[in-house]
Amino acid sequence: MGTTSAAEVETIAETVHDAIASRVFPRHAKDSRFDEVLKRCVRGNIGLLADVASGRVHHEEPQLGHALAFAEVVADQGLPFEDLERAYWVGLEQFWHRWLAIVGEAAARGDGTVAELIGDRTPAVFGYVTRVLGLVSARYDEAAGELACTGEERRRALVGELLGAAPPAHTQFLDDELGYRLRACHLALLLQGDRPHAERRLARLRHETDAQAALLVQRSPGLWAGWLGFPGRVDPATLRMIRQAVSRHGEPVVAGGPALGLAGFRRAHEEAVRAFALREVLADPGDFLWYTDVRLEAFLLGDPAAARRFVAEELGELAEANERADRIRETLLAALASGSQARAAAELGVHENTVRLRIRTATELLGDALSERRTELLVALRLRRALGPQAGSGSMDAVG
Incomplete structure (x- = not known):
């Protein structure tokens, strides 16, 4: 032929x-x-x-x-x-x-x-x-x-059992086989790349965060699940240190936890998986995505189409993708989240009068929603930020 x-x-x-x-x-x-x-x-x-x-x-x-x-x-x-x-x-x-x-x-x-x-x-x-x-x-x-x-296959099989529907009870045997203490407080990560790259990143993070132990297994081609174990509950100072260590590497990574014990081992991984799935939905997930920062969005974005409708209905013209609407949403979100116009001004680096002016304009556009539907409005603003311009439609003519 x-x-x-x-x-x-x-x-x-x-x-x-x-x-x-x-x-x-x-x-x-x-x-x-x-x-x-x-x-x-x-x-x-x-x-x-x-x-x-x-x-x-x-x-x-x-x-x-x-x-x-x-x-x-x-x-x-x-x-x-x-x-x-x-x-x-x-x-x-x-x-x-x-x-x-x-x-x-x-x-x-x-x-x-x-x-x-x-x-x-x-x-x-x-x-x-x-x-x-x-x-x-x-x-x-x-x-x-x-x-x-x-021993990678054995570790991966054990981890698969621990993450499965009927996980085994904790024993010292599991710790010995995994080379990892399951009763620790766990931070779970999902890392992308080949094996040497993932191993180097996890080892570097363990060193920089003072984690007691680390565990890495392959979950799929090019995707690795990692855990960092800490001896007790992770305090706010350690959380800040972890966030800084993971963020400064400038490579995509998602995290779940921290959570304690065998149940925490599972929960932290589940949270990391949810955060990983969110990367496909969020307008700007950044290099580092921690589930604790986006758990409300994760819950609400189970149905992205419904979330977009909710944003459009709650925000109206403020959902639009233009510079003035962006400024007002940013200001309104900061004010509602902090509960203070002064704190919002400090956070945004603008004068307090600017915040008042923008909120006044938002009030004119939203009507009674700012006073009677504050919770719905705050949620809609967070969803709009998560979804980006795809959440809005129409035009906006008069935004201060």
Whole structure:
């Protein structure tokens, strides 16, 4: 068969990816990092299969970095090799079905008979898959062996049990296996990057925050769950030190906790996961997002569309995205949160008369809401800040 277009190859790759994701890895494919590695593997394999089926590749050892990388990820996730093997046969089934359709279309155009277009390449196609499976099997075994040797798989399995629906009771055995004291006060983090980078960041944070212990396990490709353990309840001074240490590194990180004991180990991680999900919703999450700072937003943004409607209904014209409305919202939020116009002026670095003027303008726009719906108004202002310009609509003509 002649040259296959890049568009045809991409269409086949999408079909193959969707079949493997839904039939072999329905749960893991929901993880964007896992799915991205799967997509790269599928694209690479389909591109080579198309070359083999077209008679363009004759060498025995194709470049298989994409396939070996996915084998490592499957092993890192603790998935059985049978799942990886099944993914290849599902992929071959989908590829061959679509390839025969392309051949049939070419034959209908008069490019040749189906037999002429397919030629004698069927053994080469199946031979390619068999050869690749042999190589990825070896890489899977190597990666799985490396995990077993380091104890990472055991720690990750224990952490998975601790975070599961029916966690085991605390024992000294768990502490010894994890190398981490579960009765500590925990700060949970989610870190992105490869293993050495995540390990260095957690070690640096442990040193800078005087944490008693640290624990790091992989949760998905490129995403790591870390815990810092402190010997007792974390006081406000230590919280400030932790915030400064995490913030100054200038890399994306989310945090949950601090929380005490085994229940706190779980709770802190759950909070970090919620904060991580919020990064996709917040207009400006910043490099460091601590759940304690956004827990109201996390609760209210379970339904972002409803939250946007609430903001629009409560703020009206003040929800708009223009400079004057932005200033009034900022001033009103500071005044309501602090309970004092003087403190709001100091916080914003403006004269108290400026605060009074802006609040007067807000009163004209909001009517009785400023006196009768202060709680709703404060919540709407926080949501508007979290959602950014997407929360507003319409125009604003008269803002002081």
